[in-house]
Amino acid sequence: MPPRHLVVGAGTAGLNCIRTIREEDGGASEITLVAAERPYSRMVLPYYLDRSIAESHVFTATAATLAAWKVKTYIGRKAASLNPQANTLALDDGRTIEYDDCLIATGSRAVKAPVPGADSPGIHSFWTLDQAREVIGGIKPGSHVVMVGAGFIAFTILNSILSLDAKLTIVEIAPRILPRMVDDTGAALVEAWLRKHGVRILTGATLTRIEVARGKRRLKFKKGSDLLADLVIMATGIKPNLEWLQGSGIRMDHGILVDDHLRSSVPSVYAAGDVAEGKDGVTGGHVVHAIEPTAMEHGRVVGANMAGRDVAYRGSLNMNIVEVCRLDVASFGAWDDPRAEAFAGHRPERSAYRKLCWSGDRLTGAIIIGQAGDIWTTNDVGMLKGLVQTGVRLGAWKEHLRRNPFDVKPAFIASRTTARLLPETILGRPSCAPELPTTVTP
Amino acid sequence: MKVLKIVPEKCTGCLRCELACSYMQTGTFQPAKSVIRVSPYEGHTSYAPYTCTQCVEGWCMTACPVGAITITPVGAKDVVDDRCVGCKLCTIACPYGTIFYDPDTRKAFKCNLCGGAPACAEACPTAAIVYEAVETCDWLGEFANERSMRLLAVGGR
Numbered sequence: 001m002p003p004r005h006l007v008v009g010a011g012t013a014g015l016n017c018i019r020t021i022r023e024e025d026g027g028a029s030e031i032t033l034v035a036a037e038r039p040y041s042r043m044v045l046p047y048y049l050d051r052s053i054a055e056s057h058v059f060t061a062t063a064a065t066l067a068a069w070k071v072k073t074y075i076g077r078k079a080a081s082l083n084p085q086a087n088t089l090a091l092d093d094g095r096t097i098e099y100d101d102c103l104i105a106t107g108s109r110a111v112k113a114p115v116p117g118a119d120s121p122g123i124h125s126f127w128t129l130d131q132a133r134e135v136i137g138g139i140k141p142g143s144h145v146v147m148v149g150a151g152f153i154a155f156t157i158l159n160s161i162l163s164l165d166a167k168l169t170i171v172e173i174a175p176r177i178l179p180r181m182v183d184d185t186g187a188a189l190v191e192a193w194l195r196k197h198g199v200r201i202l203t204g205a206t207l208t209r210i211e212v213a214r215g216k217r218r219l220k221f222k223k224g225s226d227l228l229a230d231l232v233i234m235a236t237g238i239k240p241n242l243e244w245l246q247g248s249g250i251r252m253d254h255g256i257l258v259d260d261h262l263r264s265s266v267p268s269v270y271a272a273g274d275v276a277e278g279k280d281g282v283t284g285g286h287v288v289h290a291i292e293p294t295a296m297e298h299g300r301v302v303g304a305n306m307a308g309r310d311v312a313y314r315g316s317l318n319m320n321i322v323e324v325c326r327l328d329v330a331s332f333g334a335w336d337d338p339r340a341e342a343f344a345g346h347r348p349e350r351s352a353y354r355k356l357c358w359s360g361d362r363l364t365g366a367i368i369i370g371q372a373g374d375i376w377t378t379n380d381v382g383m384l385k386g387l388v389q390t391g392v393r394l395g396a397w398k399e400h401l402r403r404n405p406f407d408v409k410p411a412f413i414a415s416r417t418t419a420r421l422l423p424e425t426i427l428g429r430p431s432c433a434p435e436l437p438t439t440v441t442p
Numbered sequence: 443m444k445v446l447k448i449v450p451e452k453c454t455g456c457l458r459c460e461l462a463c464s465y466m467q468t469g470t471f472q473p474a475k476s477v478i479r480v481s482p483y484e485g486h487t488s489y490a491p492y493t494c495t496q497c498v499e500g501w502c503m504t505a506c507p508v509g510a511i512t513i514t515p516v517g518a519k520d521v522v523d524d525r526c527v528g529c530k531l532c533t534i535a536c537p538y539g540t541i542f543y544d545p546d547t548r549k550a551f552k553c554n555l556c557g558g559a560p561a562c563a564e565a566c567p568t569a570a571i572v573y574e575a576v577e578t579c580d581w582l583g584e585f586a587n588e589r590s591m592r593l594l595a596v597g598g599r
Contacts (some may be wrong), residue, residue, distance in 0.1 A: 006593070009559065012507060024494065041508055041509040043508075043527075043529050043531065044507060044508055044527045044529060046529075046594035047527040047529070048526065051468030052527065052528075052548070053527055057508070057525075057527070060507070060508065060509075065568075119537070129518040136460065292505075292507060292531055293505055293534070293535055295503060296505060296507075297504075300504070317532045319528045320534070321531070321534045322534065323530065326545055328530075328543075331533055332534070370547035372543070373545065376542045376543050376544070376545070377474045378539075379479065379492065379538075379540060380532070380539060381533050381534060381539060382533060382535075382536040382537060382538055382539030382540060382541065383537075383538070383539035384539075385534055385535070385536070385537050385539075386536075386537030386538055386539065389537050390537070396594040397590075397594070399594075400593070400594055409481055409492075409539075410481065410483070410586060410590060410593070412539070413481070413490075413492065413582050413583060413586040414583065414586035414587040414589075414590040415583075415587075416580055416583035416584070416587065417537075417580075417583075418495065418538065418580035418582070418583060419579070419580035419583050421497070421537050421538065422495065422497060423580065424499060425498060425499045426499065426504070429498075430497055430499070430500075431498070431500045431503060431504050433503065433512045433513040434503070434509030434512060435509070435512060
């Protein structure tokens with residue numbers, strides 16, 4: 001009997017798993033997909049919001065593609081519980097699915113600030129496609145949009161909101177913006193840039209309640225005057241979808257604890273993406289990296305292992321990039337390690353900032369901020385990633401970078417980082433083009 | 443597959459590759475938008491061009507959430523413009539720093555070997571860039587390392 005793979009979740013992790021199984025086995029196994037929603041990419045929703053793409057562009061695998069990949073689907077169904085002893089999954093409609101191995105890739109969901117009125121109409125999250133549709137329907141030119149939260153998710157839709165000619169106010173409970181993406185200096189630079197571009201930012205603002213008044217939303221704060229909004233977006237955090245696994249016996253902390261093959265405490269059950277707490281490639285510790293690249297790499301590694309390969313994952317790398325009003329902001333690795341030796345370079349007149357964090361002469365983390373016209377004429381964004389990813393020893397270049405944190409390229413090249421990188425692959429083989437799995441033999 | 447073999451000792455720093463590349467890729471002579479980029483070494487006494495190796499992992503390609511980076515018939519990883527939304531995930535996934543973002547088109551862009559007739563190799567007057575069927579490798583590492591001693595010793599540029 002061919003092996004029966006079960007994939008729960010059709011986000012980046014789930015679909016990369018399915019794709020990789022088919023790259024490896026050409027269609028020899030049975031794959032079942034359970035997904036609450038039709039597969040789409042959350043990454044591209046901001047571009048749907050600003051109308052630069054049509055809604056059809058967000059879908060990642062159509063019913064026809066999944067059929068061509070020989071995937072049996074339960075779309076619109078949620079997983080209700082897992083019985084790892086019996087190798088069965090129960091669906092929310094009472095049906096049961098048997099499997100030989102299973103991937104849990106149920107992702108995360110947006111959570112709103114716990115204030116009275118947060119669930120009333122006109123108070124949105126921007127996480128799912130349905131939520132994106134609601135926000136799109138709600139923003140008109142001249143609308144006053146209040147964004148609660150100034151983290152990465154909020155910033156990914158900032159340009160889109162401005163491009164719709166809406167007026168934007170950002171309120172943040174913390175004393176500064178982007179708390180988990182850049183350090184204080186970087187945050188101050190981005191904040192100054194945004195103010196210069198007409199975005200109102202209120203930090204240290206504790207929202208206490210939201211009232212609906214004459215078609216508008218009135219936001220009340222612990223201190224300071226009220227805000228009147230046409231539409232409110234709560235970008236106040238995400239939470240992994242793990243509640244349905246209570247009682248399954250699978251070991252969980254912040255996420256499902258996984259080994260270097262992405263197996264949970266039950267060897268036939270894998271976890272990937274936002275629900276997985278796996279190895280951090282820089283620190284070696286266990287961590288949930290709820291970011292797209294980790295979901296993709298996790299999914300591919302699980303797919304290869306499900307297909308019978310023996311692929312150990314080197315660990316994920318924390319990284320993010322976001323652009324606001326043509327200012328690019330990116331960070332890699334352990335940029336916020338308070339014990340790390342760090343040096344920074346700041347060119348306020350160009351709104352440019354670099355921070356490099358070290359363990360000995362290896363780079364363990366980096367922040368890069370700069371105007372689009374500066375950043376993309378260099379190779380620095382990717383090179384910083386390469387230096388953190390490889391942990392290549394920079395020797396005397398460390399002192400050079402202390403003197404000039406902006407001069408990354410010669411350090412990267414002369415340290416033979418390219419030679420270190422060329423043999424590196426995630427799956428121990430060349431990657432396939434995205435089209436390839438459609439050639440699965442029927 | 444044929445790759446861009448770089449012979450840094452032959453580079454004179456004339457930047458014709460950058461001009462040819464930007465003209466081929468964007469229709470304008472605009473080195474800032476070239477995807478092959480020449481750097482100086484040893485206080486501008488030597489130079490070498492740097493570009494995408496078309497690595498087998500294809501970090502940019504696997505990172506793309508909408509499958510907008512694919513492998514062309516000549517084996518280059520290339521951005522499909524009408525699929526790319528400009529999210530820049532590829533630019534942080536590529537550990538070589540050889541995929542870029544164009545704020546004017548709002549798309550990612552990179553070396554695509556000009557469909558099998560690379561303009562940079564054709565424009566190079568000293569054959570420092572050769573389009574050849576060889577295994578790709580770290581063409582610049584040793585060269586750059588040898589020519590960094592003075593820079594590192596004096597503690598300046």
